[in-house]
Amino acid sequence: MDQHLFTNAIVKENDRIPVTVIGLGNMGQALAAAFLRAGHPVTVWNRTAGKADLLVGNGAVQAETAHEAVAASKVIVVCLSTYEVVKSTLIPLAAKLAGRFIVNLTTGTPNKARLLDTWAKEKGIEYLDGAIMAVPPMIGTPNALILYGGRKELFETYQPVLQVMGGGTTYLSEDTGVALLYDMAMLTMLYGAWYSYFHAHALLRTANISAEEFLPYTKDWLQHMIVPSLTSSDAARILDERQYETDVSNITVNKLTLDHIVNSSRELGVPVDWLLPIQTVTDGMLAQGFGNDGFERVFESMINRSVATPLDQNR
Ligand SMILES: NC(=O)c1ccc[n+]([C@@H]2O[C@H](COP(=O)([O-])OP(=O)(O)OC[C@H]3O[C@@H](n4cnc5c(N)ncnc54)[C@H](OP(=O)(O)O)[C@@H]3O)[C@@H](O)[C@H]2O)c1
Numbered sequence: 001m002d003q004h005l006f007t008n009a010i011v012k013e014n015d016r017i018p019v020t021v022i023g024l025g026n027m028g029q030a031l032a033a034a035f036l037r038a039g040h041p042v043t044v045w046n047r048t049a050g051k052a053d054l055l056v057g058n059g060a061v062q063a064e065t066a067h068e069a070v071a072a073s074k075v076i077v078v079c080l081s082t083y084e085v086v087k088s089t090l091i092p093l094a095a096k097l098a099g100r101f102i103v104n105l106t107t108g109t110p111n112k113a114r115l116l117d118t119w120a121k122e123k124g125i126e127y128l129d130g131a132i133m134a135v136p137p138m139i140g141t142p143n144a145l146i147l148y149g150g151r152k153e154l155f156e157t158y159q160p161v162l163q164v165m166g167g168g169t170t171y172l173s174e175d176t177g178v179a180l181l182y183d184m185a186m187l188t189m190l191y192g193a194w195y196s197y198f199h200a201h202a203l204l205r206t207a208n209i210s211a212e213e214f215l216p217y218t219k220d221w222l223q224h225m226i227v228p229s230l231t232s233s234d235a236a237r238i239l240d241e242r243q244y245e246t247d248v249s250n251i252t253v254n255k256l257t258l259d260h261i262v263n264s265s266r267e268l269g270v271p272v273d274w275l276l277p278i279q280t281v282t283d284g285m286l287a288q289g290f291g292n293d294g295f296e297r298v299f300e301s302m303i304n305r306s307v308a309t310p311l312d313q314n315r
Pocket of ligand 1: 023024025026027028046047048051079080081082085089105106107108132133134135136
């Protein structure tokens with residue numbers, strides 16, 4: 001779908017309320033541009049003023065100060081580098097922010113989001129925390145997934161405005177930290193996959209095999225072997241029910257495979273540090289007599305016992 005048509009189509013005239021965007025890094029600029037395309041009056045502020053030039057050329061108003069930017073709109077979209085920067089920017093403006101709506105799209109930890117929400121409540125500020133699961137060129141398109149945590153009523157009130165930033169605008173939970181929890185869970189899978197991908201190619205490079213050459217073999221294999229183990233309901237059920245019996249591939253055989261990977265890597269001079277903790281956990285499972293269980297039992301070593309999850313409570 002055409003990006004321009006998409007954003008304009010979903011915003012009714014009455015919903016084109018003024019929006020302020022604080023932070024004009026790569027992401028903040030994309031967010032502000034999406035609001036401009038959708039016809040919202042947009043005020044912007046950034047520490048480095050020059051980053052507003054393109055947006056001003058397209059109709060945004062550049063505030064001289066963050067205070068002036070906040071005063072211009074009821075809806076304040078914040079997208080800065082860290083929560084520390086968000087706090088140092090917003091805390092001095094608390095009085096001016098009272099009664100306004102902050103949607104914070106900065107990445108951080110779930111607890112930082114919860115603490116900022118508590119601060120906002122104390123100051124009479126409406127607050128939602130969002131996690132952008134997209135890159136700047138996707139902002140304002142149907143494919144941009146943006147997850148939200150916080151008061152549902154607030155999400156519903158502002159949904160037409162939030163929707164401008166992405167077709168995948170999704171409410172998750174009254175718990176303000178949950179959007180970033182999803183974010184961190186997805187990104188953990190991303191970096192784990194990337195790191196193992198680089199390791200695989202470092203192994204191949206020892207025989208002068210290029211990434212391109214390997215592609216035809218890895219594509220189908222990933223699709224049939226790995227994708228279902230991460231994305232199927234059957235795989236999810238194993239973790240949710242914590243039942244690890246298998247007649248397919250048990251820890252004993254997986255432990256041997258891990259040893260082969262570590263030994264081959266050492267033989268070929270590829271660093272193995274990141275694989276050693278996996279070996280240690282697997283050895284521990286074998287020592288406890290779980291050799292006939294599936295490899296998923298490793299999950300048991302990671303569940304934080306000090307925090308009772310709802311799944312645990314139902315047991
Ligand atoms: N880019 C992505 O693909 C992407 C995807 C999902 C989520 N995000 C999240 O979006 C947020 C912004 O990312 P980005 O890509 O826009 O980063 P960026 O291009 O590096 O921009 C960082 C922003 O933070 C501001 N900033 C940094 N330190 C500051 C300080 N001490 N005081 C005031 N402002 C300060 C910068 O202002 P100056 O311009 O003055 O330096 C700029 O506006 C991050 O939390 C990131 O994790 C980004």
